[in-house]
Amino acid sequence: MNLLLGTFLVIVSVLGGFAALGGNLWVLWQPYEALIIIGGALGAFVIANPRQVIADSGRTLRDLTRGTKHLRADYLELLALLYTLVRAIRTRGMLALEKDIEDPANSPLFQQFPSVVNHPRALRFITDYLRLMSLGTDRQVEMEALMDEELHTLQKEMQRVSKALQVVAEGLPALGIVAAVLGMIKTMGAISAPPDVLGQMIGGAMVGTFLGVLLSYGFVGPLAGAAHRMRDEELRYFHCIKAALVAHLHGSAPAVCVEHARKVLYAEVQPGFHEVEEVTTAATSRLGDRQKAA
Numbered sequence: 108m109n110l111l112l113g114t115f116l117v118i119v120s121v122l123g124g125f126a127a128l129g130g131n132l133w134v135l136w137q138p139y140e141a142l143i144i145i146g147g148a149l150g151a152f153v154i155a156n157p158r159q160v161i162a163d164s165g166r167t168l169r170d171l172t173r174g175t176k177h178l179r180a181d182y183l184e185l186l187a188l189l190y191t192l193v194r195a196i197r198t199r200g201m202l203a204l205e206k207d208i209e210d211p212a213n214s215p216l217f218q219q220f221p222s223v224v225n226h227p228r229a230l231r232f233i234t235d236y237l238r239l240m241s242l243g244t245d246r247q248v249e250m251e252a253l254m255d256e257e258l259h260t261l262q263k264e265m266q267r268v269s270k271a272l273q274v275v276a277e278g279l280p281a282l283g284i285v286a287a288v289l290g291m292i293k294t295m296g297a298i299s300a301p302p303d304v305l306g307q308m309i310g311g312a313m314v315g316t317f318l319g320v321l322l323s324y325g326f327v328g329p330l331a332g333a334a335h336r337m338r339d340e341e342l343r344y345f346h347c348i349k350a351a352l353v354a355h356l357h358g359s360a361p362a363v364c365v366e367h368a369r370k371v372l373y374a375e376v377q378p379g380f381h382e383v384e385e386v387t388t389a390a391t392s393r394l395g396d397r398q399k400a401a
Contacts, residue, residue, distance in 0.1 A: 110171045110333065117325045134307075140315040143286040144322065148275050155274065160267050167268045167334050176337065177344055179376050181222045185229075185344070186365050186378065187386040188220040189351040192237065194361040194391065201241045208234045208241065219390075232257070232345055236352055247356040254349045261345060265338035272331035276323045283319015287312050346371050362387065 126132055153161065170176060195204055195216075207214040211234055217224050224230060239250065290312025294305060351368035359367065369383055378386075 109174070110330075113329065114326070117321075121321060121325065134310055135314055135317075137311050137314040137318075140286045140290065140311065140318060143289065144279065144282045144315065144319050147282045147285065148279055148322075148327075151278060152271065152275050156267075156271050160271055164268050164271065167337070168330070171330070171333055171337060175376075176341060177376065179378055182344075182347065182369075182372055182376055183378050183382060183386050184220050184222045185347060186351075186368055186383055187390040188217070188223050188233075189348065189368055190361050190365045190387040191216065191219075191390045192233075193351065193355045193364045196240075196355070197361060201237075204237065205241060208237050226344075229344060229348065233348055233352075240356075247353070250356055251349075251353050254353070258342070258345055258349065262342055265342055266335060269331045269335035269338060272327055272334060276328035276331055279323035279327060280316075280319045283316045283322075286315025286319065290315055340373070340376075343372060 122132060122135075125135070152164075156164075192204070204216075207216045211217040211230055212224060217230070223233075236250070236254065239253075290308070294308040294312060297305070297308065300308075347368045350371045351364045354364040354367040355361075365383055365387060366380075369377060369380075372378075
C-alpha cells in the first residue's frame with residue numbers, strides 16, 4: 108500500500124508542480140530518452156547480478172506491494188511454538204522431539220503452527236539447532252557463535268537485492284546525462300534548423316537529465332530503502348528464534364526464553380506480555396493433551 112501511495116504522490120507532485128508552473132507536460136514525453144535510461148539501467152543490473160538476485164528482485168517487488176510479511180499474529184504463533192518446544196525439552200527430554208525435528212512438515216506438534224511451517228527457511232533454522240542440541244552439543248558459547256555466523260550470512264544474502272537496487276539508483280543520474288548528451292549530439296547535427304525546432308530538441312535532450320534524477324531519487328532509491336527495511340524485518344524473525352534458543356541453552360525457564368524472544372521484536376509487531384501469556388497457556392494445554400494421547 109505504501110509503495111503505491113508513495114509512487115502516486117511522487118508522480119502527482121512532480122508533474123502537477125511542473126504543470127502549475129505553466130510547463131507543457133507533452134514536452135516530457137520523450138520515449139527514446141526513457142529507453143536509453145531505463146534500458147541502460149536494466150542492462151547494467153543484469154550484468155552486475157547473478158540470476159538468483161535478479162529473480163529475488165522480482166519477488167521483493169511483489170512482496171513490497173503486499174506490505175509487511177510478518178504480522179503480530181505471526182510472531183505470537185512463533186513465540187507459542189518456541190515455548191512449546193523448550194517446555195517439551197524441559198519436561199520430556201530432547202529425544203522425545205526427535206521425530207518432530209526430523210520431519211517437521213508432518214509433525215503434529217509443528218502442524219499446530221502453520222505460519223512457521225509455511226516458512227521453510229525459518230523452520231530449517233529451528234530444526235537444525237534443535238538437532239544439534241539432540242546430538243549433545245552443550246557448549247552454549249559455540250552454539251551462539253554458530254547462530255551469529257549463520258545470521259550474518261543470512262543478512263548478507265537478504266540484503267543483496269537492496270544493494271543491487273541502490274547501485275542502479277546511483278547510476279541513473281549518469282545515464283540521464285548520457286541520454287542528454289546524445290540528445291545534444293542530435294541537436295548539433297541539426298544546427299541549421301529554425302530556432303523553435305532547436306528549442307524543442309534541446310528541451311527533449313534535457314528531459315534525459317530530469318528523468319535520470321527523478322527515477323533515481325523518486326523511485327529506485329526509495330525502492331532500495333524499502334527492500335532493505337523489509338529484509339531487516341524478515342531477519343528479525345530469525346533473531347527472535349535465536350534469542351529463545353540461546354536463553355534455553357543458558358538454562359532459562361520456558362517463559363523466560365519466550366520473553367527473551369519477544370524483547371528483540373520491533374514495537375509495531377511486538378506482542379504484549381499478557382498476549383504472549385495467553386498463547387503460551389493455550390500451547391501448554393495442547394501439549395498436555397498431546398502427551399496424554401501419546
